[in-house]
Amino acid sequence: MTLPDPAAGPAGAARTFQVDLRGLVGLLSHHLYSSPRVYLRELLQNAVDALTARHGLEPAAPAGAFGIRLYADGSVVRVEDDGVGLTEADVHTFLATIGRSGKRAAGIPADEPVPGWGRIAEQRGDFIGQFGIGLLSCFLVADEIHVLSRSARTPDAPAVEWRGRGDGSYTVRTLPASARPRPGTTVTLTPRADAGEWTRPAQVHALARHSGSLLRHPVTFDDGTGATGGPGAAVNPEPAPWTRTYPTPGARSRALAAYGEEVFGFVPLDTIELGLPAVGLKGIACVLPEAVPAGRRHGHRVHVKGMLLSEQAEEILPEWAFFVRCVVDAESLRPTASRESLYEDDALAAVRDALAERLRAWIARAAASDPDLLGRFLQVHHLAVKSLAVHDDEILRMLLPWLPSETTDGHTTLDEFARTHRTVLVTSSVEEFRQVAAIASAAGLGVVNGGHTYDRELVHRLPEIRPEATVADLDPATLTAHLDPVDRETELAAAAYLALARDALAVFDCDVALRTFQPASAPALLVDSREARHERTRSRLAREQEGGLWGDILGALRQEAPRAQLILNQLNPLVRTAVAIDEPELARTSAEALYGQAALLSRRPLRPAESSLINRSFPGLLAHALRKDS
Numbered sequence: 001m002t003l004p005d006p007a008a009g010p011a012g013a014a015r016t017f018q019v020d021l022r023g024l025v026g027l028l029s030h031h032l033y034s035s036p037r038v039y040l041r042e043l044l045q046n047a048v049d050a051l052t053a054r055h056g057l058e059p060a061a062p063a064g065a066f067g068i069r070l071y072a073d074g075s076v077v078r079v080e081d082d083g084v085g086l087t088e089a090d091v092h093t094f095l096a097t098i099g100r101s102g103k104r105a106a107g108i109p110a111d112e113p114v115p116g117w118g119r120i121a122e123q124r125g126d127f128i129g130q131f132g133i134g135l136l137s138c139f140l141v142a143d144e145i146h147v148l149s150r151s152a153r154t155p156d157a158p159a160v161e162w163r164g165r166g167d168g169s170y171t172v173r174t175l176p177a178s179a180r181p182r183p184g185t186t187v188t189l190t191p192r193a194d195a196g197e198w199t200r201p202a203q204v205h206a207l208a209r210h211s212g213s214l215l216r217h218p219v220t221f222d223d224g225t226g227a228t229g230g231p232g233a234a235v236n237p238e239p240a241p242w243t244r245t246y247p248t249p250g251a252r253s254r255a256l257a258a259y260g261e262e263v264f265g266f267v268p269l270d271t272i273e274l275g276l277p278a279v280g281l282k283g284i285a286c287v288l289p290e291a292v293p294a295g296r297r298h299g300h301r302v303h304v305k306g307m308l309l310s311e312q313a314e315e316i317l318p319e320w321a322f323f324v325r326c327v328v329d330a331e332s333l334r335p336t337a338s339r340e341s342l343y344e345d346d347a348l349a350a351v352r353d354a355l356a357e358r359l360r361a362w363i364a365r366a367a368a369s370d371p372d373l374l375g376r377f378l379q380v381h382h383l384a385v386k387s388l389a390v391h392d393d394e395i396l397r398m399l400l401p402w403l404p405s406e407t408t409d410g411h412t413t414l415d416e417f418a419r420t421h422r423t424v425l426v427t428s429s430v431e432e433f434r435q436v437a438a439i440a441s442a443a444g445l446g447v448v449n450g451g452h453t454y455d456r457e458l459v460h461r462l463p464e465i466r467p468e469a470t471v472a473d474l475d476p477a478t479l480t481a482h483l484d485p486v487d488r489e490t491e492l493a494a495a496a497y498l499a500l501a502r503d504a505l506a507v508f509d510c511d512v513a514l515r516t517f518q519p520a521s522a523p524a525l526l527v528d529s530r531e532a533r534h535e536r537t538r539s540r541l542a543r544e545q546e547g548g549l550w551g552d553i554l555g556a557l558r559q560e561a562p563r564a565q566l567i568l569n570q571l572n573p574l575v576r577t578a579v580a581i582d583e584p585e586l587a588r589t590s591a592e593a594l595y596g597q598a599a600l601l602s603r604r605p606l607r608p609a610e611s612s613l614i615n616r617s618f619p620g621l622l623a624h625a626l627r628k629d630s
């Protein structure tokens with residue numbers, strides 16, 4: 001933390017920026033880090049990097065030879081490592097210069113050795129830190145950072161003590177080697193009173209477990225009383241579950257599922273093992289046991305070199321993978337400065353693609369050899385899978401035989417449906433499907449309800465997979481155009497009734513026609529669409545507001561609104577009786593009741609005028625029937 005000398009130089013001379021360290025720490029705490037708790041993660045991460053560098057220096061040292069020891073007794077927090085350590089020169093260069101990192105030293109060419117940290121070109125990918133600001137996070141909980149270090153690179157160098165303060169001042173002094181007999185670094189914080197929440201022993205232990213449970217170096221915690229398992233209790237007693245060996249594949253998958261449950265709090269529907277040797281990534285994807293809204297992205301847990309980097313990393317999987325949550329540990333993914341998400345670069349894009357590939361392979365394997373698992377999966381996640389299949393040929397090809405849809409043959413798979421219906425018709429809304437389903441199926445036509453999310457798009461992709469299938473959109477107007485007209489005589493006989501009915505239904509902009517169609521049990525079909533209804537409402541408002549501002553605007557928007565159509569079925573006995581009624585009032589009421597029933601059948605929300613029509617017409621018919629009987 002070098003504070004430049006503010007002494008005035010000669011006029012026009014170049015000066016150096018001054019840094020207000022308090023302002024900088026405030027900036028970090030409010031805008032970079034999500035909470036003061038990150039200080040422990042930063043200290044742990046520095047210790048991990050120092051151990052990595054030490055192993056680089058002494059490659060023959062056994063894996064667990066160097067470790068990290070945490071101590072917190074309520075009055076101090078200490079993090080001690082057997083890492084590469086620092087010389088006095090390192091302290092000035094790296095500890096005391098904000099933005100300077102021993103792992104990415106400014107001004108040092110990439111292939112030059114950085115003191116104590118090896119050749120950057122060879123090792124940069126080995127370290128988690130790179131920005132040279134992480135240590136500042138300690139000022140979120142303490143006013144002073146005390147560092148005692150001894151370099152492993154220069155064993156005969158003295159121990160060095162550095163004290164950095166939040167006001168930007170620091171001191172450095174060398175101490176005899178006996179002050180720190182072994183190489184490594186000890187960072188000690190004396191927490192401020194207002195930081196007790198983050199520095200009490202139980203919290204330090206919990207924070208260390210949270211971010212360090214998968215670290216590959218031995219990490220211990222001591223609270224000075226033995227309450228947390230005595231001095232030297234391991235923070236990471238078990239290696240990551242995917243690195244362990246198990247007696248049987250069953251035992252392995254049970255252990256992975258148990259870990260998934262421990263981490264995410266749900267029993268996974270299945271656990272998918274992930275492994276990408278190119279970036280040293282291993283982990284699991286847990287399939288959610290319950291459906292989630294399409295498009296909702298989940299945070300995944302990403303560790304880098306064992307260190308928990310983020311619990312909310314969305315970027316690691318593509319958007320369509322919202323049916324899983326992952327926990328992975330990678331060697332060389334780059335964290336952002338806040339350390340809470342991943343740096344979006346080519347490597348991350350490649351990881352995302354490769355992980356997506358693993359998920360696809362899992363689906364393919366389930367489709368090929370575990371129909372029971374696939375059935376359970378689709379029952380919960382068919383929507384997610386459909387969203388995936390719309391853009392992904394391979395998934396579409398693989399899962400087409402399994403994807404359920406609502407059709408005129410009931411709930412069936414598209415594949416099955418395409419086998420029985422050479423031409424597959426699809427509606428664009430649920431409402432339209434309800435209007436046409438009965439008539440279309442009575443006429444032997446196969447219709448898929450395309451109103452559910454993704455279904456219409458999927459049906460249209462069907463011929464790519466089943467070239468023998470043809471797909472066409474079906475709207476009610478097309479269907480009614482193909483209904484059989486009645487003969488002239490019948491039409492004439494019904495003319496008076498139809499005129500009355502048109503008059504009664506004029507308020508709904510509804511025309512009335514007589515046709516013959518199957519099933520004979522259906523008295524009437526109400527052909528209408530939401531767009532047409534909106535258009536009619538707009539026209540009506542424009543008429544009402546004529547001359548005013550809104551009237552002009554609505555008038556300008558006006559289009560030719562298709563009218564609704566009530567098509568009465570001449571084959572239906574009730575309709576046959578109705579058209580012969582010679583009592584005008586009763587004929588009117590019967591037409592209203594037929595309209596009301598057809599509107600109810602379409603299951604769309606009724607407009608207030610329609611509800612009052614139903615409330616009027618049905619009791620009217622009832623009263624008439626009772627009068628007749630008495």
Ligand SMILES: Nc1ncnc2c1ncn2[C@@H]1O[C@H](COP(=O)(O)OP(=O)(O)OP(=O)(O)O)[C@@H](O)[C@H]1O
Nearest residue numbers: 046050094101102103129130131132133134135185
């Ligand atoms: N425990 C440690 N052992 C050895 N050197 C350390 C240790 N802690 C910090 N340093 C040195 O101090 C430098 C600054 O540390 P700091 O945590 O501020 O940044 P960084 O880890 O380099 O990058 P980042 O901001 O991404 O964390 C490090 O690059 C390293 O050279």
